[in-house]
Amino acid sequence: MTDTLIDPEATAQMTMIQAINSALDVMMGRDPDVIVMGEDVGFFGGVFRATAGLQQKYGKNRVFDTPITECGIIGVAVGMGAYGLRPVPEIQFADYIYPALDQLVSEAARLRYRSAGEFIAPMTVRSPFGGGIFGGQTHSQSPEGIFTHVSGIKTVIPSTPYDAKGLLIAAIEDSDPTIFFEPKRIYNGPFDGHYDTPARSWAGHRDAQVPTGHYRIPLGKARTVRAGEALTILCYGTMVHVVEGVAAAMGVDAEIIDLRTLVPLDIDAIEASVRKTGRCLIVHEATRTSGFGAELLSLVQERCFYHLEAPIARVTGFDTPYPHSLEWAYFPGPVRIREAISKILKD
Known part of the structure; x- marks a missing residue:
C-alpha cells in the first residue's frame, strides 16, 4: 500500500x-x-x-x-x-x-x-x-x-x-x-x-x-527515511531527526525506519530491513523498562534471529522520573546513539 x-x-x-x-x-x-x-x-x-x-x-x-x-x-x-x-x-x-x-x-x-x-x-x-x-x-x-x-x-x-x-x-x-x-x-x-x-x-x-x-497516509505503513546495508535503526517522532543526524555525521550506511504508527505496526518493513542488514538498533525517548522498544526487540528477535550478526540494542530514556534540570542528559542524544552504533558494528 x-x-x-x-x-x-x-x-x-x-x-x-x-x-x-x-x-x-x-x-x-x-x-x-x-x-x-x-x-x-x-x-x-x-x-x-x-x-x-x-x-x-x-x-x-x-x-x-x-x-x-x-x-x-x-x-x-x-x-x-x-x-x-x-x-x-x-x-x-x-x-x-x-x-x-x-x-x-x-x-x-x-x-x-x-x-x-x-x-x-x-x-x-x-x-x-x-x-x-x-x-x-x-x-x-x-x-x-x-x-x-x-x-x-x-x-x-x-x-x-x-x-x-x-x-x-x-x-x-x-x-x-x-x-x-x-x-x-x-x-x-x-x-x-x-x-x-x-x-x-x-x-x-x-x-x-x-x-x-x-x-x-495509511495507518500501519512505516517510512524508510534512508536506505542502508550496515544496520537497521528503528525510531519514531523526534528521534528520527536525531538518528538521521548521527548516521550522517558518522558516515554510517544505516537504514533508518520511521515507524510512523506503533499500532498498527508495519512488522513486514521491519523484518525485511533487519533480514537485509543483520543488525538492529532501537531508539526512543520513553523510559527503557516496558517501553515500546522492548516489544520491537522481541518481534525482531522472534522473526529475524537467524539473520542477526550482533545483539539488538536500545537507546532510550532512563528508568527515572523525568528530570527538569537534567533533561538533556535523559534525552537520547547523539553521544549515546553514536556509542550504540559503534558497538553494534564491532560485534
Missing part, C-alpha cells in the same frame, strides 16, 4: 503545527461530523496554536473550549463517537492524559467489541508529547507504551509536516479510537539532539512541502 493522494492540489511549505492545523481544517470542511474540542482550543487556538482560526471559521458548536477535566473531555468524545460524530479532542500535554485513562481503556477501546459492532468510537485524541523544551516532569513525558498495550486503540506518532497531515487525516477518517501524539520539540523544525543547537526551520526540508488539500 502506498501513500494515497486524493483530490491533489497545490502544495505549500508548512511547519508541523501548520500541517496539523491544515489537516483539521480540511477534515472539518469535508465532514460536518468532525468536532474539535479541548482546553483553550477555541478562541485561543490551542497552547501551541494548532487549532488557530478554526473556531472563527467553523463556529463555537464545532470548535469549543472545555473545562479542565481530561476524563470529562474523553468521556464526552466517546459519547459523541457512539452517536455518530467524529470528535478530535485535544489533551493539552500528554502528561495530562492519565485522568482520562479509564474512559480511553474501559470505554473507547472496548466499545466496538463490547457492542458487537453496534457502536464505535471514531475519535482521534491529539496531544503534544516528549521533551526537549525544558517542560519538566508534567510537560515532557512519553506515555506511548501505555496505549500500545491496550487492545482496540491505535497509536500514531508523526515526524514530519507531510506525515503529520496525512496521518492525522487517516486517523480522523478511521472508525477506531486513535491516540495521535505530536512531538512538540519538532513542531517548528527538526533538530539534531544537541543541547546547544536550536531546532532548524522546516524551510527547505524535503517533507515540509505539504499538499494543501486532502490526502491520507
Whole structure:
C-alpha cells in the first residue's frame, strides 16, 4: 500500500503545527461530523496554536473550549463517537492524559467489541508529547507504551509536516479510537539532539512541502527515511531527526525506519530491513523498562534471529522520573546513539 493522494492540489511549505492545523481544517470542511474540542482550543487556538482560526471559521458548536477535566473531555468524545460524530479532542500535554485513562481503556477501546459492532468510537485524541523544551516532569513525558498495550486503540506518532497531515487525516477518517501524539520539540523544525543547537526551520526540508488539500497516509505503513546495508535503526517522532543526524555525521550506511504508527505496526518493513542488514538498533525517548522498544526487540528477535550478526540494542530514556534540570542528559542524544552504533558494528 502506498501513500494515497486524493483530490491533489497545490502544495505549500508548512511547519508541523501548520500541517496539523491544515489537516483539521480540511477534515472539518469535508465532514460536518468532525468536532474539535479541548482546553483553550477555541478562541485561543490551542497552547501551541494548532487549532488557530478554526473556531472563527467553523463556529463555537464545532470548535469549543472545555473545562479542565481530561476524563470529562474523553468521556464526552466517546459519547459523541457512539452517536455518530467524529470528535478530535485535544489533551493539552500528554502528561495530562492519565485522568482520562479509564474512559480511553474501559470505554473507547472496548466499545466496538463490547457492542458487537453496534457502536464505535471514531475519535482521534491529539496531544503534544516528549521533551526537549525544558517542560519538566508534567510537560515532557512519553506515555506511548501505555496505549500500545491496550487492545482496540491505535497509536500514531508523526515526524514530519507531510506525515503529520496525512496521518492525522487517516486517523480522523478511521472508525477506531486513535491516540495521535505530536512531538512538540519538532513542531517548528527538526533538530539534531544537541543541547546547544536550536531546532532548524522546516524551510527547505524535503517533507515540509505539504499538499494543501486532502490526502491520507495509511495507518500501519512505516517510512524508510534512508536506505542502508550496515544496520537497521528503528525510531519514531523526534528521534528520527536525531538518528538521521548521527548516521550522517558518522558516515554510517544505516537504514533508518520511521515507524510512523506503533499500532498498527508495519512488522513486514521491519523484518525485511533487519533480514537485509543483520543488525538492529532501537531508539526512543520513553523510559527503557516496558517501553515500546522492548516489544520491537522481541518481534525482531522472534522473526529475524537467524539473520542477526550482533545483539539488538536500545537507546532510550532512563528508568527515572523525568528530570527538569537534567533533561538533556535523559534525552537520547547523539553521544549515546553514536556509542550504540559503534558497538553494534564491532560485534
